[in-house]
Each structure stands twice: as structure tokens, then as C-alpha cells.
Amino acid sequence: MKFGVVRFPGSCDDVDAQLAASRVGEAVLLWHADRDLQGADAIIVPGGFSYGDYLRAGAIARFAPIMEEVIAFARDGGPVLGICNGFQVLCEAGLLPGALLPNDHLRFRCRQVTVEVLNTDTAFTRACEVGERLSIPCKHTTGRYYAPDPDALEAGGQVVLRYAPGENPNGSLRDIAGVCNEGRNVVGLMPHPEHAVDERVGGSADGLKLFASAAVALA
Amino acid sequence: MAAEDGGLRARVLIRPKAGILDPQGIAVERALPALGFKGVSNVHVGRLVELDVEDASQLDEMCRRLLANPLIEDYEIVK
């Protein structure tokens, strides 16, 4: 199992994602200007502030050369996980529905949140149980999820993760914390599972399940 | 409006789509009365992008692909 973690100028959690992924498989960094996915079986678009979040979070990064390959890989059903800024990039790239807007309180907020798994039939939640609660930190300024037709998303099982009652840190529509595409192979979420893989520094290891899921998917 | 280099100086106004919560607008609207400004309403905060372009016909595509996100924003090109 080989993970490829994209590195844009301004990516911050790329090495963390690589560390987390390497707990369940091999993990390499993919340079934004290359067009080579290095034979990765799953792609992670990590957190951070690609291109400084200037103009609009994810707006510039989604045009990086490597993204052409990631988009093609995703269209062929390859598993792609977008975390925080990566989620923003995948929405901007049209691989995931909706968009992420500035938090309703307009501040950066870093805190441990509890999310509930709604759909386990995706490339990154297979190792979870429906209704299972995961404790994962989130940290962002632009995480308020919006989609024009949330009913359709829910009906289609595209809402993968929901903030537990009272835990919505950003004003996201219907407490949506993570979504997937119709093919279930592309998943994006605002919380940072790569920062919840080691009790010692993560306060929880629940996030490991998302990476393990990718391995299960391929096994 | 003409740009120094003879090209065109274009201005793009980008607004949050109607119906989408605009917390920045709300924050401004809340702050104004506190400063003694009465009778202000319907405040919205968006983005302003100004640029020199040689080929103005590219502007619309530029807005759709990069400067604005049509899902959440409307844009207006002012030349």
C-alpha cells in the first residue's frame, strides 16, 4: 500500500500526513510541479495554506500540474483524501461537491472535536462503524461547509462525517464535517485525522482509521 | 480605463451570492452602531481584484476559473 501526499507551496501538514499514512503503508511526498504520482495507490491532499490561501482557499493550488494527475486518478476511481486545505482544494477542483466558506465567527479555531461517521462505504471510512464517534482536532479559518442542495447530498449518502451535536466549530451547513463524491472514492474533511494517530501527541488515535480504511479498500 | 502600458485596466467586483450567510457583512453591520453610525443596513463584504490585461476577452474566463467561485460568488467586470 503506497500513499502519495501532495506538497504545494504553503502546505503545512504534508509531513504530518506522510507520518500518519506511513503507519499503515509506504508514504511519499508528491511535488506540486511534477506530473508523477509515483505509482501511489492512494492520494492525500494535505492541510496547510497552499499559496497562502490567497484569493480563496484552494483556488490557486487546484491548478498545480500535479492536480491534473490527481484529477485523472480520481476520475478513474483512485482513492483521494482531502484534509482541511486539501478538502478546499478538492472542492475548488470539482472533485467534491460544495465549497468551504469563512467560519461564521471569522476566526481561526484550533480544538479537538467529535465527529460522527455516517457513511462507511467510502475509500476512507471502511474501517469505521456507522454512528461511530471519532475525536479529531480541527484547525482552520475557512471551514464552513456549504452546498446548494444538502438534501441531495444526504440522500445520496455523500455526507460522510458530521460534527457531534454542539461541536460544530465553524457554522457548517447541517454540521457537515466531511463529504465524498458520488463514486465514494474521493473524501474531504475539515478535521485533521493525521493529527489523531498517536495518543501521545494527538490526544486520540481515532484518525488512524481513515488511513487504515484506504489499506482495507485495497486489500 | 486605460492602463499605463496601453493595455486595459480592469476591475472585478466579487460578491457573496445572495442567500449565503455573509458573516463579514454582519460583523460590519453590528460594529457600525457601536461607533455611532445609525441607519446602515444590508451590508455585504466581497473582494476587489484590479489588473492590467492585454486581452480583455480573457477576463470572463479568468473570473469563472480563478477569481470567483460561481458556486458561492457572483462577479461583475468593470472596465
Add this chain to the structure above:
Amino acid sequence: MAAEDGGLRARVLIRPKAGILDPQGIAVERALPALGFKGVSNVHVGRLVELDVEDASQLDEMCRRLLANPLIEDYEIVK
């Protein structure tokens, strides 16, 4: 431009002051060629504030005290 309620719909354009670093403008200008948009230069990114005001004479003070940061931004009021 008239606002629904008969008051005035005002538009404020807020730009980075000349000479003040505009990181966003630089980032956008750098990105455009990569997207195949050539001949774009002098890109600046600012903010757009639109609001209904009953008393337009307050606008200038509003800009100085809240909407713009006079230390690093210039503003232009368009009525």
C-alpha cells in the same frame, strides 16, 4: 444607485496603499500564466463593501474608522 428602502446603496472599494506590500496580488499575478492567461500585470486584490446608508455624509468617516485601515489601505466611495 438607490437602495430598496429609499436610502442610498453605497459601494466602497478598499485597496492596499500604493507601496504597501500586496501578497495576494503577487500570488494571483504569479498564478495566472500557469493557467494560460498571458499578458496580465499589476494585479491587486482588495475588498469590496456594499451597504445601504440613510446618511451618505457619514460614509467617509465610516471608511476611516471601520471599513478601511488607513495605515495600509486606500478607499474609494462610489455612490
Add this chain to the structure above:
Amino acid sequence: MPDTATLPTIDDAVALGLTRDEYALIVDKLGRAPNQVELAMFSLLWSEHCAYKHSKLLLKTLPTEGRHVVMGPGENAGAVAVGDGLAVAFKVESHNHPSAVEPFQGAATGVGGILRDIFALGARPIAVLDSLRFGEPEASERSRYLLDHAVAGIGHYGNSIGVPTIGGEVYFEGPYEQNCLVNAMALGLAATDRMVRSAAAGVGNVVVLFGASTGRDGIGGASVLASAELGEADADKRPSVQVGDPFAGKKLMECSLDLLDRGLLVALQDLGAAGLTSSASEMASKGGVGIDLDVARVPLREAGMEPFEIMVSESQERMLCVCEPARLDDVLAVCARWEVHGTAIGEVTDTGSMRIFDGDELVADVPVPALVDDCPVYTLAPEPPEAPPYPAPVRVLAADASVQDALLALLASPNLASRRPLFEQYDWIVQSRTVRRPEEADAAVLALPDGSALGVAIDGNGRRVAADPYRGTIAAVLECAANLACVGAEPLGVTNNLNFGNPEKAHVAWQLAESVRGLGDACRALGVPVTGGNVSLYNEGGAGPIYPTPVIGMVGHLPDANRAGRLGFAREGDAIALAGWDAAPSLAASELSKLHGEPLPDGLPEVDLARERAVLEAIRDAVRAGELRSCHDIAEGGFLVAVAECCLAGGLGATLDLGPSDDPWAHLFGERPGGFIVSGPRAALDALATRVPLDVFGTVGGDALELRIAGATTRWPLGGLGDAHRRLARYFP
């Protein structure tokens, strides 16, 4: 040498902050009057900020030697060895005045600046801590504005560049109303044998400027030099507010570390305040060489910049390096990979002079020693004031307030309330090292690759220093050491930022001298070297000087990250003890006395440093042994506040039985160093009792804090304590 402009006058020199005598000395050193560019360069390097004119002699008295020291004062930051072939570089620096003008950008560029000092050494930045001082937030809208924007600015830069902000401190006191303090500390990790110094070397080597282009940022004062050519209309071409660009900073950081990893550089130096002038001259000075620079090759953000403007510009996100000519192409290729602009702008010479060219034209020629070493240093004329010259705070707690109300008022007071509304705006987890988050322990703890960890704390209670500059500064050092002991860390090194008023005032000079004496004595007593720091003087407002505020940053090491201490009560039924104190604390200069509106006392009680050290070592050993379930030092607010904090952090109540006391108020709310609230199994507490005075006074459990003292019982449900403790949230709507 050919003269470019009409020579500036002695009045221009004075307008630039030099004295007439200093100007005369410059003329003497050059054997002629300096031209415009040269005077601009002298005005920067002979400024208080660069030359430490009023503090150098005091700083010389600080202990800087220690077996762990890898780099001491003199480099961009200090560094200590932490085993496993690794060293930790760390330094605190101030950005007070820019933050008072534009708090968001001022604080953001302050973080950017200290991070560049760290990676200039070849150390990857792994953490930021912030130290903030503002006026009273309840009374002052300006202070609330400064707080809100400075915190957002720190988060903006640190979060965006991917370095966690793992701790900090903030105090609110009237004397900071006009002159807030924004200090930032950064830590970096490097392989000891890979660290670089900033000494330029190798005649004929190339000097490369890389990073952001150069604009008129920060050219405030120096613009008087341009008044000759520029009319009023051009005044707005002289912005002096610097805008931080963390994205450019991130690329610059990765690029610099990449260049060093590939072994392409001879020397590396950041461009901080005083820009190209101080970076290039300091590199030349440390290497005992000369440097030629061509300002015409410097990439500019704005057209028509004068040579002197290019030399003094404070534009952010720039670095200067020296490489061998054969490596230049590789260096520029690495820059290009990171989308960082790199340009060869000069070379190392054997002239011993800084020679500045504008194309072919020589526009400045100054011997390096004259710029860097020959600035006169001044001995202070200290005079203690009659009494601390600060107005008494406004009373906010009734004289007859009950113990019940006093505890709630203290927990809700801006200096004690939870800092969560601040630190939630900081990313404290990126880089996957943060073993102890804010409010989990008294010191931040960062895991190291070998399973050991770093403990870091920053502190400096200005009000206590104002009451007694010598003992107040000792207390600040002890507070940091106590925070480290609570997580089990042994102090390895200290950095400090001396924030004071105008040292030409006798009583400020006295505060500064006494404070540095206290810093030196405390560090010697604890056996901790001072490896670096910064000095910020002239912090005054209309109402006079700020509280004297030495901000102490301390870095320590603990052998096992898994045993890092926690402050919250952890288990029902655990015994709670007070450890360390051998004498009752005093209400003098305490937080309670502030709430009561009492003026500062003239002096603080004496502390026995040898004894304090023994207590700190005993606490540290007990935490390392892993048997204590919680450990928290008693600081502002005193004993009862500390216990309440243990309850809130652990989500558990406690029952305390204190028995009779001749002065219950001092007992409950008095302050003095060296006291700790520990909890755990009785056996663990008994073991600690063999080394320090220890009094078991309570039990963990329930959903309230219950206090029995002298027969009376007072009860605080945790919910109520929590509501009080969350009071700062109101300033971040």
C-alpha cells in the same frame, strides 16, 4: 570617494537619532563627513536596537557558559544540546512599537522575524510562544482592539507558516495602555554539527540576496534624508508599516533549509530590522572581511528607490547568504524550485570595508569595525525612585468581599482567566510533536525523535518587577523554572527580552540594572546559562514608562515524553498536597491586592535561591518518577486559585481541609515562589515529603471545590468556577 548627493548635515544626523557627539565620532572614524548613504547606515547600526548602547555593559554581566551551550549570545539565536546529536535554537524578540501602530501586521511580522532568526542557524522552527502586555481590557477599548488584532496577527503568521504556537502569556495592566508589548519566542531543531553561523568568509565568495523584493517598508526615520529630493506630495511614498507575508516566509524557510541541507552555503543571515545594512555588516564583521554590494542588482518592489532606501529598507521575508562562485548556479536553482527570487548582489572582499555601489558608482565606503564595533556604549546613571512611580490600580473587589467572591473574582480577572480564547486561534498541533497542549500542563512539551522531550515556558510578571526589579526578575526566572519542574524538565538555557522605558531616566536605568542583576543571580543559582535575548527600551506612553518587563523564556529537557507532568487533577480519591513552601506567602503585589486597588509595595520578600533550587529539583524528580498524577505551581492568585485551576483542568472537584491559620487571606491568596499543588497516591506524596516541606490538605473528587478553613466551609460548584474562568471570551465576540 566620489560624492553622490549634497552631504547631509549634523542636523540630519540628529533627526536620524544620532547625537552630535556620535556624528562627530563618525566623521572622525571616516576622516571625512559621511554622505547620505553612509549616514543612513550609521544611523541604523548605531541605533539602540542594533548597538545596545544602553544595555551592552549590563548584558556582559550575565552568565553565558554551560555544558549544554552550543551557541551563546552573539549569534542570531542561542542554542543548547539536547542529546542524540541534536541542538535546540531559541530566542525571544520584541515587536512592541510596530504592534502599537498596527497590531495585526506588527505581531505577524514579529513572529516572522523571530522565525528567520531561528532558521538562519539552520534549525527548523518547531514552536512559537507569545508574550503580550496590554492595558486593562474592561476599561479600555483600545486595549481590547490591540489584544484582538495582535492575537489574530500572531495566529495568521504562525498558523500559515506551519509552526505551532504552543504557549505564551498575557497580562493586562494600566501602564501598558499606551505602549503594549508584543514579544515572540521561537524554537528550532537542528543536528548540532549542521548548524551554521553568520560569519561571511572566503574572499571572492558571492553574496546572494533571496526572498521578497525590496520596497520602502519600514523607512520611517531615514526618509528625512530624502527630504532634499522629495516634496510633501511624495510623503505617501514612504509607508513604514510592514505587511507580513507568511506564504513568502514559508517558501523562504523551506528554501533556506534546503540550501543548507545540500551544503551549498558558507554563511546565512536573516534580514531583520536595519535590513541589508546590518545583515551584511554583521556578516562581514563576524568574518573579519569586507563586503561589496551593488544596490542596482537588488530586486525592487517600487521604482525609483534611492540607494540609501535600499540599504535601510525593512522589507520582510528576505535572507542573505554567502556561497562559493562555483555553487552560485546551484543556489539559484534551489531558490527557483521554491519560487523564491535569488540574486547575486555582491561579494566578499579583503578590504575590511562595506562598499556600496550603484552600478559602477561607489556610493558608500565604510570600514566594517566603524559600523559594527565603534558605536559608543553608555553607562547608566541609576537612581532608585522614592517608591514605585505607578498609580494604584482601580479597585474592582470590595474590601469586605467574602472568600467565596474573592476566588470567583480572581478566576475571572483578566490576568488569571483562561487563555483559551487566545490559544484556540493558534495551531498548537502541526508538526506532530506537541505532547502537552496549552492548559494541559504548566510548560509546553514537545516530543523529540529519541523519545525524550523539551519543556518550554515564558514568563515575566511586570507588576512584581515594578514593585522590586531585582526580586521581581528573580521571581520571573523561578516561575519559568517551576513551570519546567512541573513537567519534569531540567532547565538547559534561558533567553530574555528586556522591555523597559527610557534608560536615560534615572529610575528606569535603576529598574534595568536591578532587573539584569536579578536575572544573572537567578540564572547562576539555578545553573542555567543565558544564551540570548533582546532589549526593547523607550517603551513609554504619555502616562510614563511601562512596568519594567523582563520576559524570560526557558527551555528544558525531560528524558521520557510519556512521563511529562499534567496540571489537572486526574483521579477521584487522590490525595492533594501543598509542596515546597516553608513560609507563608504575602499579599504584597499579589493579584488579590490589585483587585483591591492597593498601590504597589516598595520591595518584595527575600527568597533563598539555593533552597528554591533544591525544591525545584525535588519536584522535577518526583514528576519524572511518574508517580504524581498532577503537579501545578502556585503563581498569580495564590494557593486557592492554583487548586481551582487543577480542578478545572481535570474536570474534578476537591475537598480541602486547612485547619486554623493566623492569616487565612494571605494563606489562600498570597503569592511567593516555590509552592506546588501536587496530587497522587499517598505513597508518592510521602516520598516527596522526604525532600521538601509537604502538607496533605485535601482529596480529589466530586463536582465542586469545597474548602474547610478555621471551622467555616465554602463550596464552589465546578460549573460556576468554569464560568468565571471563561471570562476572557467576552473580548473575542
